[in-house]
Amino acid sequence: MKILVCLSNVPDTTTKIKFSEGSSSIDTTGIQWVINPWDELSLTRALELKDDPANGIKSVTVAHVGPVSSEPTIRKALAIGADDAVRINAESPDAYYVAAQLAEVIKKEQFDIILCGIESSDYNGSMVGGMISEFLEIPSISAVSGIKIESGNPVITREIDGGKEIVTVPVPFVAIVQKGISKEPRIAAMRGIMLARTKPVKVFEPVTVEPLTQIVVFEKPAPRSACRYVDAENPAQLIDLLQNEAKVI
Amino acid sequence: MSVLVYTENWDGKFKKISFELVSYASEVAKMLNTTVTALSIGKIDETELKKLGNYGSQKIISVFNDLVETLDNQVYTNIISEVSIREKASVIIISNNNTGKALAPRLSVRLKAGVGSCVSKLPLNINPFTVYKKTYSGNAFAHLVIKSDVRIITLAQNSFNLIETENNAVIEKADVTVNSSFVKTKVTDVKKQTGKILLTDADxxxxxxxxxxxxxxxxxxxxxxxxxxxxxxxxxxxxxxxxxxxxxxxxxxxxxxxxxxxxxxxxxxxxxxxxxxxxxxxxxxxxxxxxxxxxxxxxxxxxxxxxxxxxxxxxxxxxxxx
Structure with a gap:
């Protein structure tokens, strides 16, 4: 079986978000770009599955939609352990556009398990994985917190309200993964970093797709009112404020 | 034209978020000068369905057959898109919960409808159709224009207050043919905690x-x-x-x-x-x-x-x- 992990690169979570003039885009100066946390966990899980020969995973490929400046993200994924990579040479105007590009690549290259993170920490869209599956008319399982292979068949844990379901589905399918899929992201070792330089990265030009949405302006959240302190010796006052001022209890 | 709201049920019961969604949908419908149709999929009784009318849904469509007992994203997408076409929906509203995140993107591709996800306010404008959505994990919000004729909104939980209205809802049991070869998701085991307040529901x-x-x-x-x-x-x-x-x-x-x-x-x-x-x-x-x-x-x-x-x-x- 072949696994594809879709990667998005996002500003490091601790980045202070600033906007460009007119606030129609973010100011990218000084931003530290990282692999989207959920995609990094998906990649880790894919590599863990490949580590056990009994699982019969032939290869782990990563795919990313981005201009040449996003190559460091791809090299990082290769250094962590992916076998090869695909980059679609385009900016990503919206989720629909990105999913359409990835679906095109999947049609060409044929994968059995396609892993996507539940959301990117920048646009918080939670859309790309589901959209890919619909473009390809294949099953999608979302809220996936576990995936293993049993006698050649993928067995998936899906989170539901207040619990979990164990689900099976025939390949090919898209799994949209979240918390639990893997514990700690795998880190690139020196040997991996050396190897990554020579691993193949295929570059495809994008197909023509009209984006369906456009961000016109960003704004900062309304500032929260300053914290009101209650004496640690008298917590009853807090309960009184919550009951009579905030009216939430 | 109409606004279609998908109201999920849990073992035949709605939750507060179902009513939040309908309240929100009614306000969007007012902005567009149209009416709200709520869609329920799964086994549920009329008394429960009727409750959606308290929040402004004029029409309530209930779809139930053997194939909808497991959430298969392809099957559910089929039903919602078919009902949305029948109802000539120009806006489809779904919760931004796990189910909404599973279905909205598939519906988007099926109907070529742009999605505004994790929306926390009423649309800022109806022409061009502009929504207010969370970005950068809450460190920024975006005004997003949805350019397609059909738009999908996933509404952030607990972001809209309930608005009660006079109930004049009509319930309609609808048949939507689902090809059983579509059902690919098989649930082999379920583990559920009971009696605890769920984190995602808690006030x-x-x-x-x-x-x-x-x-x-x-x-x-x-x-x-x-x-x-x-x-x-x-x-x-x-x-x-x-x-x-x-x-x-x-x-x-x-x-x-x-x-x-x-x-x-x-x-x-x-x-x-x-x-x-x-x-x-x-x-x-x-x-x-x-x-x-x-x-x-x-x-x-x-x-x-x-x-x-x-x-x-x-x-x-x-x-x-x-």
Whole structure:
């Protein structure tokens, strides 16, 4: 079986978000770009599955939609352990556009398990994985917190309200993964970093797709009112404020 | 033209979020000068369905057959898209919960409809159709124009108040043919906790961090949660250490919640944690470090040792409930 992990690169979570003039885009100066946390966990899980020969995973490929400046993200994924990579040479105007590009690549290259993170920490869209599956008319399982292979068949844990379901589905399918899929992201070792330089990265030009949405302006959240302190010796006052001022209890 | 709202049910019952969605849909329908149709999929009785009318749904469509008992994203997408075409929906509204996140993207491709996800306000404009959505894990909000003729909105939980209206809803049982070869998802086992308040449903959440010092100290935190009718949560280090189950982890890579009241006990408030709770209406911080970033996000704070403050809070709540 072949696994594809879709990667998005996002500003490091601790980045202070600033906007460009007119606030129609973010100011990218000084931003530290990282692999989207959920995609990094998906990649880790894919590599863990490949580590056990009994699982019969032939290869782990990563795919990313981005201009040449996003190559460091791809090299990082290769250094962590992916076998090869695909980059679609385009900016990503919206989720629909990105999913359409990835679906095109999947049609060409044929994968059995396609892993996507539940959301990117920048646009918080939670859309790309589901959209890919619909473009390809294949099953999608979302809220996936576990995936293993049993006698050649993928067995998936899906989170539901207040619990979990164990689900099976025939390949090919898209799994949209979240918390639990893997514990700690795998880190690139020196040997991996050396190897990554020579691993193949295929570059495809994008197909023509009209984006369906456009961000016109960003704004900062309304500032929260300053914290009101209650004496640690008298917590009853807090309960009184919550009951009579905030009216939430 | 109409506004279609998909109202999920849980074992034949709606929840507050179902009514939030219908209230929101009615206000969107008013902006577009049209009416609301609610769609329910699965086994549910008429009394329950009728409740959607209290929040402004004029028509309630109920679809039930053997094939919808398991959530198969392809099957559900088929039903919703077919009903939306029948109803000539120009806006489709779904919750931004797990189900909404599973279905909205598939519907988007099927109907060539742009999605505004994690929307927390009424549309800012109807021409061009502009929604207000969360980005950068709550550190910024975007005005997003949806250019397609059909638009999909996934509504952030607890972001819209219930609005009751006169109920004149008509219930319609609809048949939607589902090709059984479509059903590919097989559920082989289910594990469900019962009797506990679900974190994602809770109006009040009491959450503990490393400042709790040891898993043994959770007794008072649980007691406070019980006294308030709250769910319990924790920060990432706590779930990583195995002090609490990972289902309780709230934060960027854990559960993202938006209760009315979030009480953070011994949680410093790193950006990653705040990303999961910044949608809360009120945040209370209890921490011994007066410089902890959680106090910047909080409206009420107590600087003090969590383990000493908690028992006093429990008695104060019990006193209040008397």
């Amino acid at each position: 009040i959440v009491v959450s503990g961090g490393r400042g709790m010092k040891s898993p043994d100290n959770w007794t008072h935190l649980v007691e406070l949660a019980e006294a308030l009718g709250a769910a319990t949560a924790c920060s990432r280090p706590v779930s990583d250490e195995g002090w609490r189950p990972h289902e309780e982890h709230t934060g960027q890579t854990g559960k993202i919640i938006a209760p009315n009241l979030y009480i953070a006990v011994g949680i410093s408030g790193a950006t990653q944690h705040l990303a999961g709770v910044s949608g809360s209406k009120y945040i209370v911080a209890i921490n011994s470090d007066k410089d902890a970033p959680i106090f910047e996000a909080a409206q009420y704070g107590i600087v003090g040792d969590a383990l000493k403050v908690l028992p006093k809070l429990v008695s104060a709540v019990k006193e209040m409930k008397k």
